[in-house]
Amino acid sequence: MKVREIMTTDVVSVAPDTPFKEVVERLLRSDVSCLPVVDSGGKLIGLITEADLISKEAYGGRRHRALALLADLLSARDHHWVTKAAGSAAGDVMTTSVMVCQPDEDVRSAARRLLERGVKRMPVVETGTLVGIVSRHDILGMFDRPDEAIAADVDRVLSDPLRMPEDHHVTFSVERGAVTLTGDVLHPWDEAVVVSMVRGVPGVIDVVADLEHREPNPRPSTEPYKFGAR
Numbered sequence: 013m014k015v016r017e018i019m020t021t022d023v024v025s026v027a028p029d030t031p032f033k034e035v036v037e038r039l040l041r042s043d044v045s046c047l048p049v050v051d052s053g054g055k056l057i058g059l060i061t062e063a064d065l066i067s068k069e070a071y072g073g074r075r076h077r078a079l080a081l082l083a084d085l086l087s088a089r090d091h092h093w094v095t096k097a098a099g100s101a102a103g104d105v106m107t108t109s110v111m112v113c114q115p116d117e118d119v120r121s122a123a124r125r126l127l128e129r130g131v132k133r134m135p136v137v138e139t140g141t142l143v144g145i146v147s148r149h150d151i152l153g154m155f156d157r158p159d160e161a162i163a164a165d166v167d168r169v170l171s172d173p174l175r176m177p178e179d180h181h182v183t184f185s186v187e188r189g190a191v192t193l194t195g196d197v198l199h200p201w202d203e204a205v206v207v208s209m210v211r212g213v214p215g216v217i218d219v220v221a222d223l224e225h226r227e228p229n230p231r232p233s234t235e236p237y238k239f240g241a242r
Contacts, residue, residue, distance in 0.1 A: 028103030058106030157215030
């Protein structure tokens with residue numbers, strides 16, 4: 013499944029000159045944890061998180077500005093937040109180093125990156141233009157499918173001659189998202205193909221394969237290849 017199939021396309025975003033207070037209002041009213049910042053042409057230029065915004069409470073204020081030099085001496089990280097705290101518009105507080113994905117990226121790949129970076133949402137861009145947002149919640153929605161819908165998709169996959177190995181006799185059952193495969197395939201390596209294709213069906217949480225192999229895998233030819241030979 014591709015990111016474009018599950019991403020949210022109705023994205024709340026802000027411009028770089030959006031005032032700080034308005035950014036806070038949009039984030040809270042939209043019930044999201046971050047807001048993309050886009051230019052007049054829709055190009056993604058940054059991302060504002062809740063952490064970026066609360067820096068004003070943590071490091072802002074007249075008293076802290078008077079001690080800004082001390083903050084600089086303490087650590088580079090403090091200086092980073094002090095700089096954000098002084099901002100008055102989206103462009104001042106946004107994070108410019110943003111992890112993004114493409115609409116045609118595999119959902120599994122996007123999910124791995126969300127986990128590895130410890131983020132909840134990731135902008136989806138196409139040639140630099142913001143086209144959506146994919147979140148952990150969107151990915152979890154893939155598993156919220158009834159067994160009947162999963163079974164219909166598994167049946168279509170197993171019946172597709174372009175995706176399945178030749179001469180297989182695989183049947184299946186689905187229970188609470190877990191698919192059990194029974195029957196037989198021609199070669200042992202055909203089993204891996206079948207399992208991989210079924211595992212890619214939205215809503216499948218596990219695949220148990222109990223398949224027989226009618227013949228061993230063919231041995232690779234040791235004859236050198238000759239162009240035009242038959």
